[in-house]
Structures are given as structure tokens and as C-alpha cells.
Amino acid sequence: MFSNSLRLPSRLLSKLKVSRGLCSVPAPVFEDSGDFLRLSSNGVRVFDLLEDNDIPAVRRLYNMLLKQCTVSKRLTQGRIVHGHVVKSLFCYNLVMHNTLLNMYAKCGSLEEARKVFDQMPERDFVTWTTLISGYSQHGRPCDALLLFNQMLRHGFSPNEFTLSSVVKAAAAEPRGCCGHQLHGFCLKCGFDLNVHVGSSLLDLYTRYGLMDDAQLVFDALESRNDVSWNALIAGYARRCGTEKALELFQGMLREGFRPSHFSYSSLFGACSSTGFLEQGKWVHAYMIKSGEKLVAFAGNTLLDMYAKSGNIHDARKIFDRLTKRDVVSWNSLLTAYAQHGFGREAVCWFEEMRKTGILPNEISFLSVLTACSHSGLLDEGWHYFELMKKDGLVPKAWHYVTIVDLLGRAGAFDRALRFIREMPIEPTAAIWKALLNACRMHKNMELGAYAAERVFELDPDDPGPHVILYNIYASGGRWNDAARVRNKMKKSGVKKEPACSWVEIENAIHMFVANDECHPQREEIGRKWEEVYTKIKELGYVPDTSHVVVHVDQQEREVNLQHHSEKIALAFALLNTPPGSTIHIKKNIRVCGDCHSAIKLASKAVEREIIVRDTNRFHHFKDGSCSCRDYW
DNA sequence: ATAGGGTTAG
Numbered sequence: 001m002f003s004n005s006l007r008l009p010s011r012l013l014s015k016l017k018v019s020r021g022l023c024s025v026p027a028p029v030f031e032d033s034g035d036f037l038r039l040s041s042n043g044v045r046v047f048d049l050l051e052d053n054d055i056p057a058v059r060r061l062y063n064m065l066l067k068q069c070t071v072s073k074r075l076t077q078g079r080i081v082h083g084h085v086v087k088s089l090f091c092y093n094l095v096m097h098n099t100l101l102n103m104y105a106k107c108g109s110l111e112e113a114r115k116v117f118d119q120m121p122e123r124d125f126v127t128w129t130t131l132i133s134g135y136s137q138h139g140r141p142c143d144a145l146l147l148f149n150q151m152l153r154h155g156f157s158p159n160e161f162t163l164s165s166v167v168k169a170a171a172a173e174p175r176g177c178c179g180h181q182l183h184g185f186c187l188k189c190g191f192d193l194n195v196h197v198g199s200s201l202l203d204l205y206t207r208y209g210l211m212d213d214a215q216l217v218f219d220a221l222e223s224r225n226d227v228s229w230n231a232l233i234a235g236y237a238r239r240c241g242t243e244k245a246l247e248l249f250q251g252m253l254r255e256g257f258r259p260s261h262f263s264y265s266s267l268f269g270a271c272s273s274t275g276f277l278e279q280g281k282w283v284h285a286y287m288i289k290s291g292e293k294l295v296a297f298a299g300n301t302l303l304d305m306y307a308k309s310g311n312i313h314d315a316r317k318i319f320d321r322l323t324k325r326d327v328v329s330w331n332s333l334l335t336a337y338a339q340h341g342f343g344r345e346a347v348c349w350f351e352e353m354r355k356t357g358i359l360p361n362e363i364s365f366l367s368v369l370t371a372c373s374h375s376g377l378l379d380e381g382w383h384y385f386e387l388m389k390k391d392g393l394v395p396k397a398w399h400y401v402t403i404v405d406l407l408g409r410a411g412a413f414d415r416a417l418r419f420i421r422e423m424p425i426e427p428t429a430a431i432w433k434a435l436l437n438a439c440r441m442h443k444n445m446e447l448g449a450y451a452a453e454r455v456f457e458l459d460p461d462d463p464g465p466h467v468i469l470y471n472i473y474a475s476g477g478r479w480n481d482a483a484r485v486r487n488k489m490k491k492s493g494v495k496k497e498p499a500c501s502w503v504e505i506e507n508a509i510h511m512f513v514a515n516d517e518c519h520p521q522r523e524e525i526g527r528k529w530e531e532v533y534t535k536i537k538e539l540g541y542v543p544d545t546s547h548v549v550v551h552v553d554q555q556e557r558e559v560n561l562q563h564h565s566e567k568i569a570l571a572f573a574l575l576n577t578p579p580g581s582t583i584h585i586k587k588n589i590r591v592c593g594d595c596h597s598a599i600k601l602a603s604k605a606v607e608r609e610i611i612v613r614d615t616n617r618f619h620h621f622k623d624g625s626c627s628c629r630d631y632w
Numbered sequence: 633a634t635a636g637g638g639t640t641a642g
Contacts, residue, residue, distance in 0.1 A: 063633080066633095067633090094633090095633055096633085097633095098633045098634075099633055101633090101634095102633065102634070105634095124633095125634085126633055126634050127633090127634085128634090129633090129634045129635080130633075130634050131634095132634090133634065133635065136635090137635095159634080159635090160634095160635070161634045161635040162634075162635080163635080164635040164636050165634085165635055165636085167635095167636080168635080168636065168637095194635090194636095195635095195636075196635045196636045197635080197636075198636080199635095199636040199637065200635080200636045200637085201636090202636095202637095203636070203637065225636095226637085227636055227637050228636080228637080229637085230636095230637045230638075231636070231637045232637090233637085233638095234637060234638060235637090237638090260637090260638090261638070261639095262637050262638045263637090263638085264638085265638040265639060266637085266638060266639095268639090269638080269639070296639080297638060297639060298638080298639080299639090300639045300640065301638080301639050301640085302639095303639095303640090304639075304640065326639090327640085328639055328640045329639090329640085330640090331639095331640045331641075332639075332640045333640095334640090335640060335641065336640095338641095361640095362641080363640060363641050363642095364640090364641095366641050366642080367640080367641065370641080370642095396642095397642085398641070398642050401642080430642080
């Protein structure tokens with residue numbers, strides 16, 4: 001009947017190895033027909049082994065098949081093997097059940113894993129560890145910690161495998177706050193110096209902001225590997241410790257460890273969030289030199305880094321060079337175009353993405369919607385909002401915010417209000433902030449005051465809306481109302497965040513605040529701005545004093561305005577960069593309206609391209625106009 | 633048989 005079957009003596013079976021590489025794992029072969037079991041792996045068949053009556057070999061084969069399913073995450077095939085294991089009860093043993101449990105856990109089917117666990121006639125510490133790690137790896141830290149508790153109560157001792165999973169779970173569960181206790185427990189068990197346990201411990205400490213504790217764990221490790229280095233680098237990267245992260249990166253290189261996508265991804269993210277573009281470029285150069293391919297994980301962060309530092313063209317280049325693109329790559333590109341106000345490009349690339357067969361997710365839609373609202377593409381934005389629902393995605397609060405923004409910016413206030421009334425969620429502070437901002441653009445005082453009141457109810461501590469309402473009143477000449485807003489701020493203790501701007505020149509970041517009196521180059525900077533000021537006045541610049549939130553007379557207002565941090569930063573950059581080069585300025589809050597008009601004209605007067613990043617977008621100033629077309 | 637580190641939006 002099975003004359004074609006290849007009969008292999010069972011001693012050969014021990015030579016079969018499951019490859020751990022993700023792609024090189026062969027799929028188990030299933031020839032399940034009738035009552036006969038012909039499951040095979042690499043040519044060895046269960047049937048043949050059964051004929052040999054070689055039960056240990058059958059067990060080994062089942063284990064191997066399950067392992068293949070686990071590594072290649074083939075849940076469906078794993079279930080079939082499970083069925084066979086159940087049928088041949090005579091070859092049951094604990095190891096095989098642990099393997100089975102692990103197959104379900106690693107494939108992310110934790111309900112099935114739990115069922116296997118609950119029905120197991122006997123369990124050992126590996127059984128518990130397997131399920132704990134399953135929960136820990138699949139975003140269910142609470143279940144992992146709960147199970148760990150039960151494991152201890154049942155009298156099982158955890159090993160280093162258990163503890164690294166448990167610590168990982170604790171790091172993901174901030175309510176737990178059991179970091180130090182767990183560390184003590186690991187120490188008591190004698191596993192605190194193990195690389196795996198130690199790496200997750202130091203990761204936990206960095207997530208709680210306890211950097212010194214993390215460093216201590218790192219220094220005490222009995223051996224280091226790339227993972228422990230990466231955990232520490234990522235920790236500093238997350239907490240804006242870019243210099244320290246870069247220092248660690250060099251330490252890693254000095255000690256001969258090869259950086260991986262984990263290291264690069266963390267470093268690019270760190271450089272991006274703290275504006276260390278030059279250092280980021282250096283790391284990028286190192287990555288190229290070491291022959292590392294540009295794969296999605298590190299590449300996406302790199303793309304984001306260039307985009308966030310204002311270099312949209314470099315960001316695009318990275319996208320083109322990615323060896324493989326995932327949803328995040330596309331989203332990062334869309335986000336980049338959205339933030340730079342390139343609405344048309346974002347829409348084009350969104351369409352391209354759909355054509356390529358990549359399924360847009362919530363973030364893709366959020367990006368394309370943001371792009372539409374920033375560019376005034378009202379119909380397109382509305383179209384994508386509808387499309388999103390048709391695609392079966394449920395819009396979240398931020399999607400609603402973007403639509404309010406879209407309608408509000410376009411001046412469609414009736415539609416915006418109706419939309420807010422009819423949407424299925426309670427309006428959040430962000431919804432009213434979006435409407436308030438639209439009222440500022442269109443100088444709609446009545447609705448602006450109403451929206452501001454709603455914001456004050458929902459988020460009373462944010463100084464931004466107070467300042468916007470002040471500006472709405474001031475620009476309409478209603479100084480009494482403006483003064484009332486200012487007094488309200490004073491009374492409730494809401495402080496306007498001090499504005500600052502900064503520029504990165506040759507590896508150094510130069511920061512400026514308004515009326516900066518202590519900068520070494522302040523006189524030169526002052527003279528430079530005078531020079532620019534004279535030129536832009538000739539081009540028609542009229543100071544707009546409604547942006548000064550202090551109570552002083554007109555003369556003083558005009559003087560004040562010229563000392564805004566973005567103007568000082570621009571003058572400084574003009575002094576310290578080669579003629580004709582692009583100037584990048586960053587700001588911690590929205591660009592002031594007056595500075596926006598001044599910089600527009602300055603870009604023409606000094607013949608420079610000037611890119612300013614504020615809290616929510618980029619402005620590309622060139623030849624007297626801005627990429628936002630004053631639509632911001 | 634069981635383990636640790638990384639990305640996009642707001």
C-alpha cells in the first residue's frame with residue numbers, strides 16, 4: 001500500500017535538525033489520508049516509524065513537526081499535528097505536550113494554548129514558563145504576572161527563562177511597579193547576572209526612568225551581548241539621552257559588538273526626537289560603511305529622522321532605497337508629506353500604496369487626512385474619511401479631530417459644528433482646539449470664544465488655547481476681551497510656555513529665547529536682524545502687534561516683536577552658515593503670525609530657503625512665500 | 633521543551 005514510502009531507520013531520525021532561520025524552515029509535509037498516518041518531515045514518515053514500533057522516534061518526529069510549525073508560525077498545520085498527537089495517545093509524554101503548548105503560544109493563539117495547559121494531566125516548570133512567555137510576548141503582561149504568581153504557589157521554581165519573561169511582562173505593565181522586588185527575587189534565585197534576565201531587568205529600569213539602576217545591572221552582567229547593549233541604548237534613546245546613547249553605541253563598537261537594526265533604529269529615533277541631525281547622519285554613514293542593508297525597521301526610523309529634521313527629499317530617497325517596504329514605511333512617507341504640507345504628494349502616494357496592495361491602516365488614513373486638511377483639499381479629505389469606513393476601519397477620536405480641522409480650515413463652520421454634533425463620540429478637548437484654531441485663521445470671534453470655553457472645561461491647563469483666544473480678540477481690536485483672557489490666565493495660574501527656537505550648526509545646537517541678553521554674539525545678531533528688518537520693510541513688511549501677549553504700548557509692542565526667538569535664530573543662522581545654504585529653524589510652540597510674515601519676506605530679501613518646524617508642521621519659506629500658502 | 637532589545641499618528 002505504501003510501497004513508495006521511503007523507509008528510514010529510526011537512528012537516522014536523530015540527525016534531522018530543524019533550521020532556526022525564518023525562511024529556511026521547510027513546511028511539514030502532510031499526506032494524511034484515511035486512517036493511516038503519513039505525516040512526514042524531511043522524508044521521514046510517522047507511518048514507517050509506527051511500523052517499526054519505534055515510539056520514541058514517533059515522539060521525536062511529532063516534536064520536530066510541531067517545532068517547524070512554531071518557527072514558521074503555521075498555526076493551521078500545527079493544529080493538524082495536534083490532532084494526530086491526540087489520536088495516538090500511546091506516544092504521549094510531557095515534553096511533547098510542552099512543545100504543543102509552545103506551538104500555540106508562539107503562534108499567538110493563547111486561548112488554545114491555555115486550553116492545552118488546563119487539560120494537561122501533569123505539568124512541570126517548563127510548562128508554566130512556556131505559557132508565561134506566551135502571554136508576555138503577546139501583549140498580555142497581566143496574565144503573565146498572574147500565572148507567575150500561581151506557578152510559585154504551586155511550588156515550582158522559576159529558572160532564567162521564566163524570569164526573563166516575567167521581567168519583560170512587568171516592564172510592560174506600569175501599574176505593577178514591582179521592578180525592585182522582581183530584581184531582588186532574581187538575585188535570590190541567582191539569575192540576576194544572566195544576560196537574558198539582566199537585559200530585561202535593565203530594560204525595565206529604563207522604562208521606569210531609573211537609568212542609574214539600569215546602568216548598574218548592565219555593568220554587573222556576567223557577560224554582555226548585542227541585546228544587552230541595545231536595551232541600554234534604546235533606554236537612553238527613549239528618555240532623550242541622545243548623547244549617552246551615541247556614547248554607548250561607540251562603546252559597543254569598541255568592544256567589538258556588531259550593531260543591528262535594533263541599535264540603528266533606536267539611535268535614529270533618538271537623533272530625530274532631539275534634533276541631532278548631524279550625529280544621525282554619522283550613524284547612517286556608519287551603517288552604510290558596515291554593509292548593513294536598509295530594511296524596514298531601521299529604515300523607517302531613518303526616513304522619519306530625515307523628514308522630522310526638515311529634509312523631505314532625503315526622506316524620500318530613503319523610501320526609494322528600502323529593500324522592503326511595510327505599512328510603517330508607507331505611513332512614514334505619508335506622514336512626512338503631511339507634516340510638510342505637501343498634500344497632493346500625500347494623496348498620490350496614498351493611491352500608489354493601495355495599488356501596490358499594501359492595506360492602509362488607521363495611521364495611513366490619519367496621515368492622508370492630515371495632509372488634506374493642511375493643504376485645503378476638502379473634497380479629497382472627505383472622500384478618504386468615507387473610504388476608511390468602507391474599508392471596515394472604525395474612525396478614532398483623532399480622525400474626527402482631523403475632519404473638524406479640515407472643515408474648519410476651509411471655513412465651513414456650519415458643517416464643522418454639525419459634524420461635531422452628529423459624530424458618535426463625545427467631543428474631546430482636541431476637537432474644540434481644532435475648531436478654535438480654525439476660528440483664529442478666519443477671525444471668527446463668536447465661535448472662537450465658544451470653542452475656547454469648551455477647551456477650558458476639558459483641558460484647563462493648556463496655555464495654547466488661552467493664547468489663541470487672546471490673539472483672536474487682539475487681532476479684532478477687542479482689547480478689553482483680550483485683557484480678560486490674560487487676567488484669567490494669571491488667576492488660574494496657566495503659564496504661557498516660554499517660546500524658544502533653535503538651529504543646529506556643525507554638531508552644536510544653538511537655542512534662543514525672546515529678548516536673549518546673554519548670547520556672546522548678541523550684538524552681531526542684533527545688527528544682522530536690523531539689516532534684514534530694513535530690507536523686509538522695503539518689501540512691505542508691517543509689524544502685526546496683535547501677537548504680543550503683554551500689556552505695553554504700541555511702540556514697545558513693535559520692539560518686542562523684533563526680539564522673538566525665531567527672528568533671533570534666523571539672524572544667527574544667517575551669520576553662521578554659508579551664503580545660499582538652506583536654513584533650518586525649530587520652535588517649541590507654533591510660529592508666531594508676525595514672524596511668519598517676516599520670515600516669508602526675509603527668504604526673498606536674503607535669497608535663502610528657510611525651513612521652520614513648529615509643533616505641528618513644517619513651513620518651507622522661499623522667494624517670499626511659504627509652502628503652507630498661509631493656510632495654517 | 634522554555635528567555636531578553638527596535639518603527640509610523642496624536
